[in-house]
Amino acid sequence: MSSPKRKSGQWMQQLDERILEHLAEDGWSTPAMIVEDRRFRDLQASEARVRERCRKLTERELVEPVHTEMYEITTWGLAYLRGDLDAAMLRRWQH
Numbered sequence: 001m002s003s004p005k006r007k008s009g010q011w012m013q014q015l016d017e018r019i020l021e022h023l024a025e026d027g028w029s030t031p032a033m034i035v036e037d038r039r040f041r042d043l044q045a046s047e048a049r050v051r052e053r054c055r056k057l058t059e060r061e062l063v064e065p066v067h068t069e070m071y072e073i074t075t076w077g078l079a080y081l082r083g084d085l086d087a088a089m090l091r092r093w094q095h
Contacts, residue, residue, distance in 0.1 A: 004083030023073035030069045060090040
């Protein structure tokens, strides 16, 4: 079975996809827990870098914070992973 064709935005990085995949599998996680996942070793991602990308994914509403340093994937994030959402169309959330 082939994986879905994901539609990423220019703002996205490979690290973002791995974070979304991790959160889809684990339900929730922290940047410290994420960098311990074997999928992140080849990216040599630091905890600070993962935290920064989680914030970017939060701005686009693909993940949401559930507590300080704890994130979970949103319905939109899951739709992106299925190939049902074009991330280029997501506007940056301003608070």
